[in-house]
Amino acid sequence: MHKLWAVIRREFQARVQTKAFVIGTVLGPVIMAFMVVLPVILNNRETEAKHIVVIDAASGQFGLKLERALAEARRGGGPQAIAKYAVTRVTATGRLKEVRDSLVRLTGLARDTVHRVDGLLIATDEALESGNVQYLGANVGSLSEMSMLGNIVEQQLLTERLERKGVDPVLVHEAQGHVDLKTSKITEGKETGESGGASFALAYVMSFLLYFSMLIYGIQVMSSVIEEKTNRIMEVLASSLTPFQLMAGKVIGVGAVGLLQLGIWVGTAMFLSANAVMIGGWFNMPPEAASQMPLPAISPSLLIVFLAFFLVGFFLFAAAYAAVGAMCNTMQEAQQYSTVLTLLVAASFISALSLFNEPSGALARTLSMVPFFAPIIMPVRYSLTSISWVEVLTSFTITFLGMLGVAWLAGRIYRIGILMYGKKPSFRELAHWIRAA
Amino acid sequence: MPDPVLKLEQITKRFAGHTAVRNLSLEVPQGGIFGLLGPNGAGKTTTIRMIMNILNPDEGRIMLFGKVSTGREHSERIGFLPEERGLYKKMKVLDHLVFLGEAKGVSRKTAAIKAHQWLDRLGLKDWTLRKVEDLSKGMQQKVQFISTLLHDPDLVILDEPFSGLDPVNSQVMKDVVVEIARSGRTVVFSTHIMEQAEKMCDRIAIIARGEKVLDGSLSEIKGGYGKRNVALGFSDGGGKNALAVLQDRTLVSKVDDFGTSAEVELAPGADHGRLLRSLVEAGVGLTRFEVVEPSLQSIFISKVGAEAATPTASEVTRA
Numbered sequence: 148m149h150k151l152w153a154v155i156r157r158e159f160q161a162r163v164q165t166k167a168f169v170i171g172t173v174l175g176p177v178i179m180a181f182m183v184v185l186p187v188i189l190n191n192r193e194t195e196a197k198h199i200v201v202i203d204a205a206s207g208q209f210g211l212k213l214e215r216a217l218a219e220a221r222r223g224g225g226p227q228a229i230a231k232y233a234v235t236r237v238t239a240t241g242r243l244k245e246v247r248d249s250l251v252r253l254t255g256l257a258r259d260t261v262h263r264v265d266g267l268l269i270a271t272d273e274a275l276e277s278g279n280v281q282y283l284g285a286n287v288g289s290l291s292e293m294s295m296l297g298n299i300v301e302q303q304l305l306t307e308r309l310e311r312k313g314v315d316p317v318l319v320h321e322a323q324g325h326v327d328l329k330t331s332k333i334t335e336g337k338e339t340g341e342s343g344g345a346s347f348a349l350a351y352v353m354s355f356l357l358y359f360s361m362l363i364y365g366i367q368v369m370s371s372v373i374e375e376k377t378n379r380i381m382e383v384l385a386s387s388l389t390p391f392q393l394m395a396g397k398v399i400g401v402g403a404v405g406l407l408q409l410g411i412w413v414g415t416a417m418f419l420s421a422n423a424v425m426i427g428g429w430f431n432m433p434p435e436a437a438s439q440m441p442l443p444a445i446s447p448s449l450l451i452v453f454l455a456f457f458l459v460g461f462f463l464f465a466a467a468y469a470a471v472g473a474m475c476n477t478m479q480e481a482q483q484y485s486t487v488l489t490l491l492v493a494a495s496f497i498s499a500l501s502l503f504n505e506p507s508g509a510l511a512r513t514l515s516m517v518p519f520f521a522p523i524i525m526p527v528r529y530s531l532t533s534i535s536w537v538e539v540l541t542s543f544t545i546t547f548l549g550m551l552g553v554a555w556l557a558g559r560i561y562r563i564g565i566l567m568y569g570k571k572p573s574f575r576e577l578a579h580w581i582r583a584a
Numbered sequence: 585m586p587d588p589v590l591k592l593e594q595i596t597k598r599f600a601g602h603t604a605v606r607n608l609s610l611e612v613p614q615g616g617i618f619g620l621l622g623p624n625g626a627g628k629t630t631t632i633r634m635i636m637n638i639l640n641p642d643e644g645r646i647m648l649f650g651k652v653s654t655g656r657e658h659s660e661r662i663g664f665l666p667e668e669r670g671l672y673k674k675m676k677v678l679d680h681l682v683f684l685g686e687a688k689g690v691s692r693k694t695a696a697i698k699a700h701q702w703l704d705r706l707g708l709k710d711w712t713l714r715k716v717e718d719l720s721k722g723m724q725q726k727v728q729f730i731s732t733l734l735h736d737p738d739l740v741i742l743d744e745p746f747s748g749l750d751p752v753n754s755q756v757m758k759d760v761v762v763e764i765a766r767s768g769r770t771v772v773f774s775t776h777i778m779e780q781a782e783k784m785c786d787r788i789a790i791i792a793r794g795e796k797v798l799d800g801s802l803s804e805i806k807g808g809y810g811k812r813n814v815a816l817g818f819s820d821g822g823g824k825n826a827l828a829v830l831q832d833r834t835l836v837s838k839v840d841d842f843g844t845s846a847e848v849e850l851a852p853g854a855d856h857g858r859l860l861r862s863l864v865e866a867g868v869g870l871t872r873f874e875v876v877e878p879s880l881q882s883i884f885i886s887k888v889g890a891e892a893a894t895p896t897a898s899e900v901t902r903a
Contacts, residue, residue: 149686150689153687157675157679165674379668380670382668384687385637386659386662388656
């Protein structure tokens, strides 16, 4: 036990004391913070209103309505919110094509704010009838902008149609009260107060963290085995430590480093989400804007599921990576052999991403019961939807048993592989190593 | 007689294609220095690896400290310096020694105290907190040597301990080895350099091509050869006239000519007096003429044969 502890400590210290660890651990949260803060900052930074020209070729009030509605649109909330659009209306009845073409030539070209045109919205009677309203602009690629614009146009189009059919404008105005779908996730029969966006962001970040940590720490285990083989310290180690002590010590030591790093990251994330307004303040962000940051609330039960699955998943892959390291003599060789493992981790990451839309579908449930996939899939599903504890525990048990199986197999290979130099083993030799007493 | 510290009974190790060690039996008594000699590829390292549990023998058994067991079970009592030296490059010297001490079952605190003592003694005090990779190769060898002895082992097994060492470091290590043997502990070391073994060992075993050729105490072995050898020293340029005399097969049966000195074995029926007379008559300038026991080198060559010193290709692959 004392010896095992010595191996774990050495492995832990050797990793934690490197610059790479310190930089990675510090940079992780910094990048995380930027990922969260940056979109909000960018969103609020644009203070300049977009200049939109409404080309009015429609009869009645459609063009006028559009002009007013656009001019009323505000960026952000609160009393200081600024206008989103500067609007000019050009009447073009009968000469639509000429006006349109001449304005198209101007759009997006002029540098100064007075003459610049960002987009053209064309109001015609046909458009009113068919619902196909045309917008031309330099910013059509921005999905959020277009959807906002679409909303405004749709509303005005409806109003105009209703009024033309003789509906009282006051009535129409009342009926058009703002609708906002507030999403909130339910877990274990309780409201979590977490929005759909935050829940998605959490699942995304989690699957990414799991994917990266399993891959990175798994490969660290492998390269550490190779290092011991190539610098020949293995003989001294093997003469005083059992292969089990060596492998377990290495895997646990590296795992502890991973847990420490993840702990720091998750801790930072929790701190960030608890103090979003304060941190927003550092970036001169108004409190309303800070509350827009997609920061998820991490429940303790999710944290437990996340860490538990990280640990079994890590041990499963790390043991396999250790065995690959033991089989090979150089890092290059090991990289070829470990591609299989790397692909497995990547496959479970990608399938986790593709399951975001259907976290309780048949495929998701099946993959949660496959040891190599469950470590990423299960925590992600758990964060996205409510899953019974029975299912979580079944998945965990299967993964745990799978891990024991892989660790046993890896241990058999490791035992012999660490002292083998020269030729790589064939599959037949590997089978022989596993069977050997 | 007490149990031997180390006893090999009929051990055999086969690798794909050839047998590295065949029916090897050895006994290493308590105390003193035991030399395991043999040409390159003779199976010395394989034998040591089997003792240390790095390889398992296919046949036979290994007894350590009086019971059937392997090196790892006694790791706190055995110090092992492998032929292939290696340390963690990024670790600090002190941390490294403490870790290897712990791997042998020594407590952290004791290991640190011992490490300081040894580093001091071998002149590495200033390097205690430096990384291994900052040390010169010779210094790294010393660190490895310390790790072998840190836990005061009863049995020290050194595989080619002096290879790659400069004379100064070689001397330091030799002194330590002798001191261990004097304190009643046992040292087993392998080498293919006969002069060194001859000076240091109480007992030796010679193996070649995986088989034991000879073993016993050095004095017994030499005594068994009688005083049929003569060591010659030539004055400057005096050696060239000796050639004809030394090639006289009625007088000399074997010559090992070093240029300014030579060791010869007298032919049956010849005597020392006749050899001396012949040399003087031939006008050879002599600085030394001494009747001696055969050197280990000459015993080795005569036993193993020159051809065994160059093993076949298949033997080298798994030396």
